[in-house]
Amino acid sequence: MFTALLLFSFGLVIGSFLNVVSFRYSEEKNLFHTEHLGGRSKCRHCEQKLAWYELVPVFSFLLQKGKCWVCYKKLSWQYLLMEVAGGLIFLLPLYLYNPIIPNSLFIIQSAIWILAFLTFLLIWSIDFRLYLIPDELNLVLGALGLVLADYTNLYGQFGNFKGSFLGSYAALFGWRSNIWINHFSAALIGGALVGLIIFLSKGKGMGMGDLKMMLALGLLYGWPDVLFIFIIASVIGAAASLALMLFHKKTLKDALPFGPFLVIGAILVFFWGEAILRSYFNFFGL
Ligand SMILES: [Zn+2]
Numbered sequence: 550m551f552t553a554l555l556l557f558s559f560g561l562v563i564g565s566f567l568n569v570v571s572f573r574y575s576e577e578k579n580l581f582h583t584e585h586l587g588g589r590s591k592c593r594h595c596e597q598k599l600a601w602y603e604l605v606p607v608f609s610f611l612l613q614k615g616k617c618w619v620c621y622k623k624l625s626w627q628y629l630l631m632e633v634a635g636g637l638i639f640l641l642p643l644y645l646y647n648p649i650i651p652n653s654l655f656i657i658q659s660a661i662w663i664l665a666f667l668t669f670l671l672i673w674s675i676d677f678r679l680y681l682i683p684d685e686l687n688l689v690l691g692a693l694g695l696v697l698a699d700y701t702n703l704y705g706q707f708g709n710f711k712g713s714f715l716g717s718y719a720a721l722f723g724w725r726s727n728i729w730i731n732h733f734s735a736a737l738i739g740g741a742l743v744g745l746i747i748f749l750s751k752g753k754g755m756g757m758g759d760l761k762m763m764l765a766l767g768l769l770y771g772w773p774d775v776l777f778i779f780i781i782a783s784v785i786g787a788a789a790s791l792a793l794m795l796f797h798k799k800t801l802k803d804a805l806p807f808g809p810f811l812v813i814g815a816i817l818v819f820f821w822g823e824a825i826l827r828s829y830f831n832f833f834g835l
Pocket of ligand 1: 592593594595596597617618619620621622
């Protein structure tokens with residue numbers, strides 16, 4: 550319990566920091582540039598520098614009733630959302646703990662998935678605001694994928710019925726004799742899928758950032774998980790566009806960024822990949 554509280558509080562602070570980074574980010578400079586990462590936090594409206602008691606995650610937001618104390622402008626709900634998301638992400642080790650896997654693999658898995666989910670959080674917020682996914686973030690995801698694949702392989706956690714979030718369903722889709730072939734094929738197929746859509750829609754539906762993100766997700770999740778991330782993202786993305794059109798918030802011409810939906814797909818597959826497939830097969834009586 551104490552560990553959970555400590556992890557969660559630490560995650561709140563990291564989430565709060567990533568939120569500031571996502572607001573500051575602009576395309577001209579690298580994500581890791583000091584202008585994005587350093588310096589005192591300011592109100593986004595009146596530029597008032599924030600005091601220490603305005604920097605406490607969640608509490609400051611609630612204490613200030615979601616408003617800036619100087620200019621009374623409303624603070625974005627994104628502050629609260631990203632802080633809580635950061636907190637929850639740091640609880641991942643509790644979810645991943647499994648007495649069957651060796652401790653060293655558990656530590657590596659925890660570290661990699663915490664970093665991957667934090668990257669998802671940044672992709673979500675930046676793509677939502679700017680309709681672009683920084684290359685740096687896709688590189689981080691891809692690199693995490695290579696490290697994870699290497700360790701999964703080393704500890705013998707990959708095989709016909711192992712090493713996929715789809716459980717035994719993964720075996721139906723083949724390519725399970727070698728983890729490197731599996732993960733690299735996943736990247737290539739994922740990239741090709743988005744490439745095809747860019748080609749067919751003449752670049753209106755998706756962009757190069759989405760293509761690179763699919764390459765990275767392929768390296769991280771492997772085959773066939775990446776395919777299901779893509780299918781889930783497309784279905785939810787299409788439903789969201791339709792809903793927005795029905796409520797006249799958007800027309801067919803304005804596209805939604807696809808990155809946030811890929812993030813949703815990746816999270817759903819991570820937690821419920823096997824359960825989703827099972828209910829799908831049950832529904833069709835297979
Ligand atoms: Zn202000």
